[in-house]
Amino acid sequence: MRYAIVTDLHGDLAALRRVLVDVARERVDQVLCLGDVFECHIGKRDRADYAFGSVAEVFDQVPELVALLDGAVVVRGNQEERIASLVPDHALPAWSRAVLDAPLEHRTPFATYCHGHPLPWQQVEPGKWCPLDAEFAGRALVHGHHHRSAVHRLPRTGRAWRDVTTLPFRYGEPVPLTAGHRYLVNVGQVRGADPNWAVIDERAATVTYHRPAQQPTESA
Template sequence: MRIAVVTDVHGQTARLAGVLERIREQEVDQVVCLGDVFECRIGKREAAGYVFGRVEDVFDPDSELARLLEGVVVVRGNQEERIRSLVPERRLPRWTLPLLDAPLEHDTGFARYCHGHPLHWRELEPGRWSPLDADFPGRALIHGHHHRSALYRRRPAGDGRAEAERVPVRFGEPVPLAPDGRYVVNVGSVTRCSPDRGPSPAWAVVDETAATLTYHHSQETT
């Protein structure tokens, strides 16, 4: 089973379309999207006092995003949860509900796929955050939320927390995931990022049969 993983679209429909076009060339069996499909225009700090007015004040309900994600396994991110909390259900277009109410996780036995926002995160290196201590089934926890392509191998530390061994990310080159290894995989993002977070749009292909992970990016997608 070859699974392409995208995440953190943040409403950038054209960039998602470009990534999915590239993915179609990679002969995958399934595509998984790890949430933050939409961009909530009301920040986390402003949300508590927000009084609803119009849907368009909260997010752009672009139905093309839903069309692009037909047949894709979607889990929800924090942007979807904030939108859901701010917009009365009767005002939401019906087609948005499967995306806004998607499950938090998708488990395959080999890996858990999730956005990762409810997990406990710690800063492993300056500017590099990871939910390294999270419990998960299978060989890998594959997440989004922190817009940076990064791969860590977990090693027990004996104090209840795991130690991290950063595995170098080489775009386009498969990385073997050892049978006795536990890995935390930050996919990167579709949305445009600052240069210090690495190239974008980025995605990953997980070959669960061969137990490999391959990062990809496309500077040509706009």
């Protein structure tokens, strides 16, 4: 199976359109969205004091976001969970249900795919977060949530950050996810002027990062 992985749209319809044009050029079997399709306007620190007034107060009404993901496998992110906790069930638009009611993860024999917000995140370096101690099924944990494209190869024993290998990548070039190792694959965000997405080729055991209308460059 070849998955086109998109995540962390945060309501950016234009960026999703750009990415899906890019995806159409690749031979993928399935689009898989790892959540945070919507952007919740009520911050997590404000949710306790919020009294529901209207759906539009909580998130923008953009049904085309969901329409563009028709046929995709979708898992829900923390934005969706916050929206569902703030909007009474009867007031949720029918078109939003495909995203708001999505499962937390998608599993295959090769990888576990999730948004990542429930994972045990650690600040392994200043400004760099990683779900270092996460338990997962398969060779790779493919996630979003922290908007940074990165591939980390875990040590064969233990989970000390000093023993983790961060693999370099070039956009458009496959990175092998070799047998006998386990990996944390952070896809990066769609939202913004420089959207990122990735192809996970489970048959070839590779991840390939992409960004629309860019020449291949060395990752930071």
